[in-house]
Amino acid sequence: MTNFKSTDCDMATIIKTFLADYRQRYKLTPEQASVCQSIIQCQTESLGGEHRQCTACGYQQPLYHSCGNRHCPRCKQNASEQWEEKQLDALLPVTYYHLVYTLPHEFNAWCQLHPKIMYALLFKAVWQTLSQFSNTHKRLQGQLGVTCVLHT
Numbered sequence: 001m002t003n004f005k006s007t008d009c010d011m012a013t014i015i016k017t018f019l020a021d022y023r024q025r026y027k028l029t030p031e032q033a034s035v036c037q038s039i040i041q042c043q044t045e046s047l048g049g050e051h052r053q054c055t056a057c058g059y060q061q062p063l064y065h066s067c068g069n070r071h072c073p074r075c076k077q078n079a080s081e082q083w084e085e086k087q088l089d090a091l092l093p094v095t096y097y098h099l100v101y102t103l104p105h106e107f108n109a110w111c112q113l114h115p116k117i118m119y120a121l122l123f124k125a126v127w128q129t130l131s132q133f134s135n136t137h138k139r140l141q142g143q144l145g146v147t148c149v150l151h152t
C-alpha cells in the first residue's frame with residue numbers, strides 16, 4: 001500500500017496513489033482505464049497548455065488543458081453546477097418526487113455494448129410507465145413531467 005496523506009484529497013491524487021494496487025486485484029475495463037488516465041492527466045503538463053506571464057513582474061503561471069472527460073471532477077464540476085442551476089430555474093410550485101428506476105445486473109453487458117440504445121429504452125420505459133400511471137390514476141388530473149438523470 002502506498003503512503004497517502006488525508007490532505008491529498010483530490011481525485012487525481014487518489015487515483016495516482018491507489019490505482020496500481022487496485023489493478024493488481026481488479027481488472028479495469030478499457031473505458032475505466034481511460035477515465036483514470038484522463039483524470040490523472042487533467043490540467044497537467046502532459047495535456048499541454050500555455051504559460052502566462054505577468055507583464056509587470058515577469059511571474060509565469062502555467063495553464064494546462066483540461067481533459068474534458070465527463071467523469072472528471074476537476075473540469076466537469078462547473079458544467080454540473082450550471083446544469084443544476086438551470087434545473088432549479090425551471091422548477092414549478094408543485095410537489096416533486098424522486099423516483100429511481102434500475103436495470104437488472106443481467107443487462108450490464110448489453111449496456112456496455114449498446115449504451116445509447118439501452119439507456120434510450122430505459123428512459124422510454126420509464127416515461128411510458130409514468131404516463132400510464134397518470135392516465136389511469138383517478139386523482140391525478142394533468143400531464144406529468146419528468147427530468148431523467150442517468151447514473152451509471
Ligand SMILES: [Zn+2]
Pocket residue numbers: 038039042043066067068069072073074075076
Ligand atoms: Zn478533467
